[in-house]
Amino acid sequence: MNNFTFYAPTFFAFGKDTENDAGAYVKRFGGTKVLIHYGGGSVVRSGLLDRVKASLDREAIPYVLLGGVQPNPKSDLVYTGIDLCKKESVDFLLAVGGGSTIDSAKAISMGALYDGDFWDFYSGKKIERALPVATVLTIAAAGSEGSTNTVITHKGFKRGTGSDVLRPKFSILNPALTQTLPPYQTACGITDIMAHLYERYLTRTTDVEVTDRMIEALLLTMIHEAPRVIADPNCYEARANIMWAGMMAHNNSCGVGRTQDWNSHSIEHELSAMYDCAHGAGLAVTMPAVFTYVMHRDVMRFAQIAVRVWGCEMDFANPENTARAGIEALRKFLISIGMPQSFAELGAKEEDIPHMVDVLCNGNGRPGYIDGFVRLYPEDCEKIYRLMI
């Protein structure tokens, strides 16, 4: 196991009706002027935004509003939010929504205390400080409610960054808020959570049984709960299990002390940046292709997840068969919950591959490759994209 530090000081309030305590938690964590950041219709239509506003009113905490976050959140609204924070002397950001809203809020939180362009932080600049961010989560997916991370799209680049400074002060996780999600969005979230686990599972570090087992546990949970929630979107208990698993999948307690991959995420980001497809849907297409391409780096690792997570029979004479069976089980599982499996279903085009490969490996200061479980050069990435066609 590698040396590591781990610091996850987010306060979680989990369960029914917990959004009504948002104002009290803002007060507890020192907010005196809040920017409520959110997406669009559903948060307003469901009355959630009103309940959150009412909870702030009860604590006499003033707030300003900034809605309109889109999936694959863009820099435009981040700049608007930064200006608003500075103009209104906001000292606390409350994101009401999913990963896109939270990521946008994290970007604003850095920019609000910085004189330069916030995009510097997505281009390698070290993150020193940020306004406190908190969340009221509406979809189990990105894990941003407990993570150090944020991903933003700017001038065609979809890039991520992270710091302990960006861990939310508190996150309100009410599984009931996710019951109204359309099945496709629910499935995209499930896929994203599973991808966060696979990205950590694919490690070059040996002898990491404890984190292997934790990742497997969370994947087994998703495999058990996902069909239930797809069959019955109102199933609170399945929603609850998925919601806690989604947070645990990405707060990094199961990723410490080991190298991680994240190449599937990078390869997918070019797809959602270019075609604005859902990140989870892009991952569903990307992961099987990447894993098939890289599995020879460590066949036994893929065999292990196949046996322990997917219940595949171990082929002792030819472990590669087991490894492939595990990747195939993942692919079939993703199809079973309604995820796409090809470029065409994402709206992606073969002729764009060279451009995507170039942006992926060279764009925004990248060194000519992407690194992770395996270092992938442009020719590798091109082959991987072609596996998805």
Next chain:
Amino acid sequence: MNNFTFYAPTFFAFGKDTENDAGAYVKRFGGTKVLIHYGGGSVVRSGLLDRVKASLDREAIPYVLLGGVQPNPKSDLVYTGIDLCKKESVDFLLAVGGGSTIDSAKAISMGALYDGDFWDFYSGKKIERALPVATVLTIAAAGSEGSTNTVITHKGFKRGTGSDVLRPKFSILNPALTQTLPPYQTACGITDIMAHLYERYLTRTTDVEVTDRMIEALLLTMIHEAPRVIADPNCYEARANIMWAGMMAHNNSCGVGRTQDWNSHSIEHELSAMYDCAHGAGLAVTMPAVFTYVMHRDVMRFAQIAVRVWGCEMDFANPENTARAGIEALRKFLISIGMPQSFAELGAKEEDIPHMVDVLCNGNGRPGYIDGFVRLYPEDCEKIYRLMI
């Protein structure tokens, strides 16, 4: 899943040589005058105490010393520590040792900011504040390095309490520091970690797949790593896996949203209070007896852990056989790592049972029973103790 809150803001520095950063972390977390609390010989002999002192010297942070913590830590030294903190204006406690030392430091941390008797907090008084505590851990066992909990023995009562206020500010986990532990102590620690997992697994809450799976993952880790470390005490990698599992087993991320048991701990505490046996050794004797007695409350829960964790075959015609096989597998595993299995091996005496049962169910304000997975009255507890003979 039940509603819950979860807040675990301990900073962890994990890995080789991390104890040399203790002083820097004390500074980061605001300490200006430190009480270093420790046990006895090994921390001194190994040079660990000197390294920790040197790290404080490098930051020019003054400190006072209080050694002498014994296993099953007693109130006497807590009172001494409280007086010392008040006299020396200590504002930060650094526990260098195992669970006993950390628990003693947590007790001191409450008492130092309280005018009454610190024992009030172990008798039901709500914990409002405490001096910050941090740890340099020397045994994977109690999980106190990341938990809310502390257990102290006072006038024959061994009692626990807990609060988020008692979570350490930081904990330094260097697996190499545990390599010199005698095999018996190592095995006691392993047993304690497994007990923390079983106490959470035995729940009355249904539909808790995510936390079930996480607990199972940590138990599977222990079953995999324990024989390695017993066979080769110097195995850093096994020590590392066990150390992170021990923290995760008790920081409660796998215990949220569900009722927990803790009757095995309560029943054991009377044994270690009376005979001063090692807590882990007492648990090794206690757990199989308790589980055999309570398993009819939910046979399928015991069958599930038998199949998923112990690899038992499911007896579909008679799940009770599977449940029993799982308990037997646990018992044999504990024997295999050198743990005792009977009253006699603990130095316990049959004639003391009535007294222990009375203290257990009625002592220090208890209501005439202990509650958990099953509510146990004195006649139940007597039968359980007799199962251990």
